[in-house]
Amino acid sequence: MSSNDVTHHAPDDHAHHDHDEHGPAPGLMRWVTTTNHKDIGTLYLWFSLIMFFIGGAMALVIRAELFQPGIQIVDPMFFNSMTTLHAIVMIFGVVMPAFVGLANWMIPMMIGAPDMALPRLNNWSFWIMPFAFLIMLSTLFMDSGGPAGGWTLYPPLVLQMGDSFAFVIFAIHFMGISSVMGSINIVATIFNMRPPGMTFMKMPMFVWTWLITAYLLIATIPVFAGAVTMLLTDRYFGTSFFSAAGGGDPVMFQHIFWFFGHPEVYILILPAFGIVSSIIPTFARKELFGYDSMVYATASIAFLSFIVWAHHMFTTGMPLAGELFFMFSTMMISVPTGVKVFNWVATMWRGAMTFETPMLFAIGFVIMFTVGGLSGLMLAITPADIQYHDTYFVVAHFHYVLVPGAIYSLMAATYYWLPKWTGNMYDEKLGKMHFWISTIFVNVLFFPMHFVGLAGMPRRIPDYSLQFADWNMIATIGAFGFGFSQLMFVYIIVKCVRGGEKATGEVWEGARGLEWTVPSPAPYHTFETAPVIEPSTVTR
Amino acid sequence: MTSNVSRWALLSLMLLLVPLGAWADWGALNMPQGVTEISNEVYTLHMRIFYICCAIGAAVFGVMIYSMFVHRKSKGVKPATFHESTTVEIVWTVVPLIILIVMAIPAARVLIKMEDFSDSEMSIKVTGYQWRWHYEYMDSGVSFFSQLEPTHNQARQMGSDIDLQSTFVPEAGNYQGEGEIYLKEVDNELVVPVGKKIRFLHTAADVIHSWWVPDLAVKKDAIPGFINENWALIEEPGIYRGKCAELCGRDHGFMPVVVRAVSQEEYDSWIAEKQSAMASVTEQSERQWAHQELVSVGEKVYQANCMSCHQAEGQGIPGMFPAIAGSEVATGSIDLHVDTVMNGIEGSMMSKFSDVLSDADIAAVITYQRNAFGNSTGDTLQPAHIKSLRDGLDISAPASVAALPDMNTTTGVN
Numbered sequence: 001m002s003s004n005d006v007t008h009h010a011p012d013d014h015a016h017h018d019h020d021e022h023g024p025a026p027g028l029m030r031w032v033t034t035t036n037h038k039d040i041g042t043l044y045l046w047f048s049l050i051m052f053f054i055g056g057a058m059a060l061v062i063r064a065e066l067f068q069p070g071i072q073i074v075d076p077m078f079f080n081s082m083t084t085l086h087a088i089v090m091i092f093g094v095v096m097p098a099f100v101g102l103a104n105w106m107i108p109m110m111i112g113a114p115d116m117a118l119p120r121l122n123n124w125s126f127w128i129m130p131f132a133f134l135i136m137l138s139t140l141f142m143d144s145g146g147p148a149g150g151w152t153l154y155p156p157l158v159l160q161m162g163d164s165f166a167f168v169i170f171a172i173h174f175m176g177i178s179s180v181m182g183s184i185n186i187v188a189t190i191f192n193m194r195p196p197g198m199t200f201m202k203m204p205m206f207v208w209t210w211l212i213t214a215y216l217l218i219a220t221i222p223v224f225a226g227a228v229t230m231l232l233t234d235r236y237f238g239t240s241f242f243s244a245a246g247g248g249d250p251v252m253f254q255h256i257f258w259f260f261g262h263p264e265v266y267i268l269i270l271p272a273f274g275i276v277s278s279i280i281p282t283f284a285r286k287e288l289f290g291y292d293s294m295v296y297a298t299a300s301i302a303f304l305s306f307i308v309w310a311h312h313m314f315t316t317g318m319p320l321a322g323e324l325f326f327m328f329s330t331m332m333i334s335v336p337t338g339v340k341v342f343n344w345v346a347t348m349w350r351g352a353m354t355f356e357t358p359m360l361f362a363i364g365f366v367i368m369f370t371v372g373g374l375s376g377l378m379l380a381i382t383p384a385d386i387q388y389h390d391t392y393f394v395v396a397h398f399h400y401v402l403v404p405g406a407i408y409s410l411m412a413a414t415y416y417w418l419p420k421w422t423g424n425m426y427d428e429k430l431g432k433m434h435f436w437i438s439t440i441f442v443n444v445l446f447f448p449m450h451f452v453g454l455a456g457m458p459r460r461i462p463d464y465s466l467q468f469a470d471w472n473m474i475a476t477i478g479a480f481g482f483g484f485s486q487l488m489f490v491y492i493i494v495k496c497v498r499g500g501e502k503a504t505g506e507v508w509e510g511a512r513g514l515e516w517t518v519p520s521p522a523p524y525h526t527f528e529t530a531p532v533i534e535p536s537t538v539t540r
Numbered sequence: 541m542t543s544n545v546s547r548w549a550l551l552s553l554m555l556l557l558v559p560l561g562a563w564a565d566w567g568a569l570n571m572p573q574g575v576t577e578i579s580n581e582v583y584t585l586h587m588r589i590f591y592i593c594c595a596i597g598a599a600v601f602g603v604m605i606y607s608m609f610v611h612r613k614s615k616g617v618k619p620a621t622f623h624e625s626t627t628v629e630i631v632w633t634v635v636p637l638i639i640l641i642v643m644a645i646p647a648a649r650v651l652i653k654m655e656d657f658s659d660s661e662m663s664i665k666v667t668g669y670q671w672r673w674h675y676e677y678m679d680s681g682v683s684f685f686s687q688l689e690p691t692h693n694q695a696r697q698m699g700s701d702i703d704l705q706s707t708f709v710p711e712a713g714n715y716q717g718e719g720e721i722y723l724k725e726v727d728n729e730l731v732v733p734v735g736k737k738i739r740f741l742h743t744a745a746d747v748i749h750s751w752w753v754p755d756l757a758v759k760k761d762a763i764p765g766f767i768n769e770n771w772a773l774i775e776e777p778g779i780y781r782g783k784c785a786e787l788c789g790r791d792h793g794f795m796p797v798v799v800r801a802v803s804q805e806e807y808d809s810w811i812a813e814k815q816s817a818m819a820s821v822t823e824q825s826e827r828q829w830a831h832q833e834l835v836s837v838g839e840k841v842y843q844a845n846c847m848s849c850h851q852a853e854g855q856g857i858p859g860m861f862p863a864i865a866g867s868e869v870a871t872g873s874i875d876l877h878v879d880t881v882m883n884g885i886e887g888s889m890m891s892k893f894s895d896v897l898s899d900a901d902i903a904a905v906i907t908y909q910r911n912a913f914g915n916s917t918g919d920t921l922q923p924a925h926i927k928s929l930r931d932g933l934d935i936s937a938p939a940s941v942a943a944l945p946d947m948n949t950t951t952g953v954n
Binding site for chain 1: 568569570571572578581582585586589590593596597600601603604607608611612613614617618619620621622623624625628629632633636637640643644647648650651652654655695696697698700704705708709720721722723724742746747748750752754757758759760761763764765766768769782783784785786787788789790791792793794857859860888889
């Protein structure tokens with residue numbers, strides 16, 4: 001009887017909610033208790049912006065020490081902590097949370113869903129993050145110092161760390177739990193919350209790339225968790241997983257780590273592909289070229305990312321057969337990646353382009369990501385990789401794909417959707433200045449690293465031979481220029497949040513997709529009633 | 541207004557390239573061609589893939605830039621409506637695939653050659669330590685440690701007043717070329733003959749290191765508990781400098797590799813000299829030393845092995861590296877002091893110096909530490925004591941690092 005009552009009352013409750021102007025809870029507790037996908041998206045985005053400056057400050061410590069040969073500013077041990085934490089903060093604290101923030105904001109609005117599938121889990125997966133990073137960064141203030149063995153945490157070196165090691169492992173576990181929960185939520189949302197008519201092949205590329213990314217995360221983060229747990233037991237509980245003296249193998253850690261680490265690289269770039277695939281068609285006023293092949297290329301990259309991990313380990317003394325296999329599989333990745341770049345260029349071809357800030361950042365992404373991709377192809381050639389490995393050439397390569405790559409896609413996304421989020425247009429002139437200043441400095445910063453790397457400068461060193469002095473000085477100038485010009489980004493965002501020219505619902509002339517059919521700013525709840533999606537409805 | 545921003549920025553981006561282009565010797569910006577057949581083949585592969593990448597980049601960016609200038613709304617164009625073409629998709633999947641195959645074949649060929657360790661004529665075991673290399677000539681029994689040369693070690697300390705320019709650049713103002721040696725010089729060079737296929741066996745005593753000499757195109761990880769193989773056949777006599785390439789802790793940036801390739805005759809006489817020098821190490825640990833002699837040798841050993849962590853005045857770095865000045869270890873029981881230096885402290889960065897230092901060096905550095913930095917125990921520790929401890933533990937002493945100054949000077953010249 002009682003169950004009858006429930007089913008009877010439920011629709012009434014629902015109807016009641018629809019009529020109610022159900023806004024956010026008042027006060028600061030709104031942000032603590034929120035289960036709203038837009039609020040949580042906002043939290044993620046602000047969090048990653050703050051972490052961007054923390055990780056950036058660490059990069060500036062590194063570059064300041066490298067401004068001149070000799071050791072002037074920090075002890076080599078602290079220098080190593082900076083390189084280690086810079087990477088951990090930028091990867092786990094900036095790029096990943098920012099993509100999750102965008103997924104939270106945009107995926108429900110892009111597929112026409114009222115919210116994420118698991119809103120309470122969503123709240124939890126965000127709120128774990130700040131505490132994980134507090135723990136991680138607090139190690140810097142402990143007696144034994146922050147982690148200094150590189151973000152790759154290779155044993156036995158990492159096991160020499162003092163007892164702050166346990167805090168690092170604990171923090172990594174929490175970051176992992178947060179990522180896995182976020183990913184489960186995204187998969188559940190995409191599978192279950194699509195309204196009738198929103199077929200898989202009608203989903204925007206950003207949704208597709210995130211669906212695939214979420215699977216990569218669910219598959220690899222537990223592997224990473226396992227690897228760091230083995231480190232923990234080696235350190236404290238007398239096991240010898242990675243110690244030859246006890247029958248273990250330090251290289252086994254590298255295999256496990258990179259089985260996580262290489263898909264992780266694609267976790268950091270696939271959502272960026274999705275963002276750029278949304279922005280370029282908008283400003284070229286032309287549909288994305290080769291949507292189907294984009295989907296297949298993304299899936300191929302994800303698959304290949306699981307069978308290339310040992311290309312990070314060509315100098316560890318793998319058997320020849322292993323080296324050949326990983327060389328060929330790595331080279332293969334350039335095929336689907338090339339397809340993506342060609343498709344973007346074909347989308348631009350014979351469009352009617354305008355160059356607002358999001359488009360500038362998206363084009364900057366395509367060009368500079370391709371530069372990083374091409375140096376990646378060079379790195380795939382194993383005999384040459386033996387010379388490139390662990391030099392600044394590698395540093396140049398992954399910074400090209402991550403800074404003017406992943407970070408630029410995040411900036412493009414911010415400018416692109418900021419009017420939708422705030423209801424105000426950002427300052428276009430300042431946005432363009434931000435793009436150009438960043439682009440000049442980012443190249444001054446990272447391009448010379450190719451040269452010093454080829455000429456023989458190893459990575460992760462606090463001091464270097466005099467032959468590298470000129471280019472390091474230039475790179476440092478670029479670093480400070482790039483770092484401080486990001487204050488413009490904050491200023492533009494704050495200015496836009498506080499006011500500005502009112503944005504229309506559509507915002508951009510060539511915008512396509514469901515998120516542009518709701519008003520700007522997007523109401524607290526969108527698509528409470530499922531939108532009607534006909535085969536002819538434009539959703540991407 | 542906004543397009544002015546773009547125009548101004550594009551112009552300055554281009555202006556930026558002008559001084560960079562005129563900057564310096566472009567040869568110093570590329571991978572060295574090296575002095576072995578393999579290194580030359582690696583260089584050829586590197587240049588080939590580089591040119592392919594340049595061509596791909598030029599094509600893709602050329603089309604993009606053309607499109608950006610021509611297909612813009614301000615020119616009044618109407619956007620086309622095409623959005624797929626199976627033919628085009630197949631073409632730009634297959635063409636890159638063909639380029640890759642063309643590239644993969646020579647790469648695989650070189651790789652197979654690099655991994656062919658057969659028919660080597662001599663073997664050298666290279667062991668990585670934090671932060672020095674140990675070389676052992678398997679055929680002649682010669683073995684020694686090799687670490688950053690003392691002047692460089694002084695110059696790289698924080699607050700050092702050694703001017704890098706005038707000390708390490710023979711012709712000041714000329715950064716490039718052979719002259720510049722900052723952080724590239726060691727106390728004991730690895731001397732090898734030209735024209736012989738040398739097999740290197742890599743391992744490590746503590747953490748993972750990586751032995752890299754760009755001119756030989758060899759880089760292989762030194763992994764504790766495992767032995768990796770590598771080989772080189774050097775064609776030209778000369779000095780070839782390299783670095784540790786794998787992060788190995790605090791002084792990772794300060795463990796250079798110097799290989800001196802010489803003719804067979806020179807090599808043979810060098811080996812003979814080394815062998816007789818090693819014999820005298822045993823005598824050194826048996827004879828009675830004067831207190832002052834131990835202190836002065838100990839100071840050198842301290843500067844080369846202890847100073848970078850425990851600091852010049854023995855004050856350490858609070859929280860990270862304990863002080864020696866006034867410490868319990870250096871002023872209390874001498875047995876604890878000997879044990880700490882010889883066996884290290886497990887799970888910390890304090891390494892096991894019985895592996896690294898000779899009996900005389902250990903006795904000297906302990907004597908020095910107990911009588912320096914305000915420590916005034918007045919203790920004198922004889923090398924013979926260390927020798928008897930070592931004999932009891934059945935571990936043999938390594939060759940001296942500092943106690944035999946003549947050995948350092950004969951091999952440290954440039």
